[in-house]
Amino acid sequence: MNDSDRRLVILIVDDEEINLKVLSGFVESFGYDYRLSDSGHDALEMLDQADLVLLDVMMPDMDGFEVVRRIRKIPGYQDLPVIMATALSDQRDRLDAVSAGASDFITKPVDATELRIRLDAHLRLKRYHDQVMRYQDNLERLVAERTQALEEAQAATVAAHLETLRRLSQAAEYKDEETAQHIERMSRYCALMAEKLGMDKEEVDLVLHASPMHDIGKIGIPDSILLKPGPLTPEEWDIMKTHTVIGAGILDSPSSVYLEQGRIIALSHHEKWNGSGYPRGLAGEDIPLYGRICAVADVFDALTSRRPYKQPYSNEKALSIMREGRGTHFDPDLLDLFMDNIDSVFAIQRQYRD
Template identity: 45%
Template sequence: MKVVLVDDTHINLVLMSRLVDKLKDVSTISFQSAHEALAWCNAHPYDLLIVDYMMPDMNGLELIARLQAPPDQRPPVLMVTASVDVDVRHRALENGASDFLIKPIDKVEFLARTRNMLALRSATLGLQHRASWLAEEVAKATAELRAREQETIMLLCRASEYRDPETGAHIQRMAHYSRLIAEQLGLPEEQQQDVLNAAPMHDIGKVGTPDHILLKPGRLNPEEMVVMRQHADIGYNILKDCQARMLQLAAEIALTHHERYDGAGYPRGLAGEDIPLVGRIVAVADVFDALTSVRPYKSAWSMEDARQHLLDNCGGHFDPVCVDALLQRWDDVQAIRARFRDEPGAATDHG
């Protein structure tokens, strides 16, 4: 451990240095100038500062008051003084002094107090290292938990792909569009990532839709559409009891991404801001990509036509704020579209 000694009298520095050298694994650095000592302490790590009170250029009180580290974060300070003035001691304590020695220095007392201060410093460092280790372990555990959540999501999505013929590219695009909207709305980075990871499960409830409806190569009749629309409730019921935060968000998305801003959507007929924000975000992203994708019953719309559809339906189908957020990032939208292209063999989507 390193001890800094500050005293304007050379013989005092020599005496204190020799005493400290008797302690195991301790080295010293000495300064006769308080200004030099202050500059060094503010630029280097050390474990104990032993400083004289009465010095000509800067006294010990001024020195410890100008240390950059806050008193509760700096190494201990042992002040050496010939003064028995209680006011001096009070001011020293207020400035961060840990203990005192009265001149003339008693060798036994000096060594005992120095040893105690270094033991205190060692214990403090041990607690700091322990706290850092615990923080690292918590971060690792959290990362592992998030990885397991993401793995669960991917497995569920993969299971749904066996029944729902939507392309994987559609899932990727709408998820990235959703994150883009979340980012533009100013959501924190963690929430943006949650939206990206949970959005692909928006239609997980289609695993409960009969094949003759889900795979029908054309538009559904009204009776079939009633059955198809049950996928929002089915998806929510699949996910709602999961304790993982990500899956809770996915449940909310599954239930609400077919709600309309004007209240004419399903399954609950929610309107405006009664629809959770993630539901309003995914509604815009999902419909926009569905419009620009090929389906057996329709050709893909152009990007501009789909853009105009969003604008025409602001306040009706879509939350105007979410639409504006997507369109404000038009270059990024086009980049996502180019990055995740459909493979040959388009999908059916009756969502």
């Protein structure tokens, strides 16, 4: 399904013939091919034809929630993009869709422009994910072929692996009108804190290379939301928050310690010490340590950097805001550690200035 010279295929699943006609007309006008299915059972037999599934929720025999749960249990389809189309507007229904394994949801009646944006974003995300997985597969084969006598070549391969991950991370930051320097500053703040916590060199190095992947999920967020100069609506904010889950999905690879820790950071760096963060509402030490470290470093750099919706704050103003979040937003011990080493933080900030 990865041939670059063919049109991508959307599998449209709906038990209403009129909906199939309308959605297939939209999809065709966007330049995609499509396949049609009027039941969940038939759709499960057609997955090998699909690059993305556009799935109705309310269907007889097997509803959309059950269909997506079954898709996620099939080897090789855990990362297939599934967008659920529903007339249900209750937040509980949307959470049920995400819990079942849906990549996204869209409300009926479907708006053509919104549908195109969602399809384009998730198919673009799938291409990035496939690139990472292909690179990971190639890396594993290469390492398997090498012996201890090729340590130098293996070291060069690992360096190339890290550079690829860093460039993918930069791609997400550039989409957000940030710079590669944001990644450098933020990752080095994280490494500084890891070092001051007494972590060994290998773990400090792991934090340094995994933390740049914290916002890689922004690749899957529409530009109309990501670059919006004003406040987001509640619906837009719900979509924006999914970048944590999207990022974790991109980086889900237990065979790479860098990807695995990047996944943990992507999923947890917006959790808050008092449990009011997202996406899982974790609190205190239930939040992974790397995520808590990243939260401090990322917020400081965000506050002191320009964004589409704000001018940069001074260091003094940023630190004042962060002190107000001690014990609520931030792990109090980690925030204290950051403040105790603020001269080193400022040195990193000056070295990697935009």
